[in-house]
Every structure is written in C-alpha cells, then in structure tokens.
Amino acid sequence: MSEIREFADRDTLDGILAGHIASLLVADINRRGSASMAVSGGSTPKGLFARLANCELDWSRVWVTLVDERWVEPDHDDSNERLVRENLLQNHARTANFVGLKSPGNDAAAGLAATAKQLAPLPRPFTCVVLGMGGDGHTASWFPQASNLAQLTDPAGAAELGATDPVTAPHQRITLTLPAVLNSGEIILHITGDEKRAVLAEASDKRYPIAVITEQKTTPACTWWAP
Numbered sequence: 001m002s003e004i005r006e007f008a009d010r011d012t013l014d015g016i017l018a019g020h021i022a023s024l025l026v027a028d029i030n031r032r033g034s035a036s037m038a039v040s041g042g043s044t045p046k047g048l049f050a051r052l053a054n055c056e057l058d059w060s061r062v063w064v065t066l067v068d069e070r071w072v073e074p075d076h077d078d079s080n081e082r083l084v085r086e087n088l089l090q091n092h093a094r095t096a097n098f099v100g101l102k103s104p105g106n107d108a109a110a111g112l113a114a115t116a117k118q119l120a121p122l123p124r125p126f127t128c129v130v131l132g133m134g135g136d137g138h139t140a141s142w143f144p145q146a147s148n149l150a151q152l153t154d155p156a157g158a159a160e161l162g163a164t165d166p167v168t169a170p171h172q173r174i175t176l177t178l179p180a181v182l183n184s185g186e187i188i189l190h191i192t193g194d195e196k197r198a199v200l201a202e203a204s205d206k207r208y209p210i211a212v213i214t215e216q217k218t219t220p221a222c223t224w225w226a227p
C-alpha cells in the first residue's frame with residue numbers, strides 16, 4: 001500500500017472520507033450514468049456511513065453492496081446488511097439501490113449461485129471498495145485460519161464470491177474474492193487505532209491476509225487512518 005492518509009481524529013477522518021467517496025460516486029454517475037460501491041461491515045464504518053448518508057448526490061443512480069456478510073438473516077444483530085440499512089441507507093442515501101449478499105437458505109456455499117445472480121445488475125468495475133481490517137490482519141472475510149483462504153485471495157481466481165468458515169469468528173461467511181475487490185476504480189482501507197496501524201505495518205512480513213491488498217499494483221489503494 002503506497003499511501004497512508006492520517007487524520008487527527010475519527011470524526012475528521014469520517015467527514016473527509018465521506019466527501020471523497022461522494023466525489024468518486026458523482027464522477028462515475030457523470031461519466032457512465034451510474035456508480036457502485038462495496039462496503040465492509042464491523043464497527044469502524046458506522047461514523048462514515050452516517051456522514052455518507054447526508055451527502056447530497058443522486059443516490060438513485062448508486063448501487064451499494066457488501067464486501068462480505070455473515071450468513072445470518074438480514075434482521076440478525078450480526079448482519080452487515082442490517083448495519084448498512086440502519087446507518088448508510090438513511091437520509092439522502094435512502095434512495096440508493098442496495099443488493100445484499102445473503103440469499104435464502106442456511107448454508108453459505110449453497111447460496112453462492114443465488115447471491116451471484118443478485119449481484120449481476122451492479123455496474124462494474126466498482127467505483128470504490130471500502131475495506132476494514134481486523135486485529136488479526138483479515139480483511140473482507142479472508143481470515144488467516146480459513147481452509148480456503150488461498151482460493152479466496154487467488155488473483156487469478158475466476159470466482160467473484162466465496163463461502164468460508166472463518167474459524168476464529170462466528171458465522172459462516174460469504175465474501176467477495178480478491179479479483180472481485182480488485183475490479184474497482186479505487187480501494188479504500190478504512191482503519192483506526194494504533195493497534196491496527198501496527199498490524200498493517202507488519203502485514204507483509206507476517207503474511208496477513210491484508211497483504212494481498214497492500215502488495216498488489218492492479219488497483220489504486222490508500223489507507224485512511226486515525227488514532
């Protein structure tokens with residue numbers, strides 16, 4: 001990852017990053033008539049989502065999906081879809097076109113084909129992809145102890161989606177693969193805190209999953225960080 005943008009605090013980061021993402025979306029709407037982005041779940045993006053929701057743009061031309069999802073119903077407390085609906089798809093952004101990754105059924109692997117069909121209408125490349133990172137160096141649902149991590153992060157892989165058992169986190173997961181994440185105009189790694197900064201610094205040496213993003217040269221990528 002060539003660039004890291006540092007901010008004094010998380011609120012400042014969220015405000016400036018929201019404006020940056022809004023400008024990317026508007027530019028794509030003006031250029032190709034629509035825009036699309038994939039966002040991550042977890043706790044970090046909640047402030048960003050609130051600021052984005054208040055950005056005035058033609059959200060009806062924006063498609064939003066998730067980078068990854070816990071294989072739970074959309075009303076479950078742990079659902080990333082629920083997080084996005086409650087925090088991003090509000091106010092001005094309530095008119096955005098959202099496509100979730102959970103499809104019917106109790107098994108993520110069995111649901112892959114149906115989810116892929118759900119995702120088909122989204123404009124590609126993504127305008128941007130917003131990634132988070134765990135303290136173990138995972139991003140998306142590319143977890144260090146997952147049995148199919150190599151398959152999910154194979155740059156030459158054909159599949160856009162994969163199902164996985166994180167082992168070190170609850171719920172089966174469905175996730176975009178590395179090729180799907182790289183099929184974007186820009187990758188934004190949104191992380192906060194000194195611990196994650198330190199994890200990122202040793203990602204390459206420790207072969208953390210996030211290294212496939214920090215070391216690739218296919219898609220412009222930048223880390224946005226605050227203490």
Ligand code: 6PG
Binds near residue numbers: 068139
């Ligand atoms: C998820 C996310 C995941 C997240 C990291 C960081 O489904 O949990 O997509 O990849 O980005 O776990 O989560 P926090 O922001 O809560 O630290």
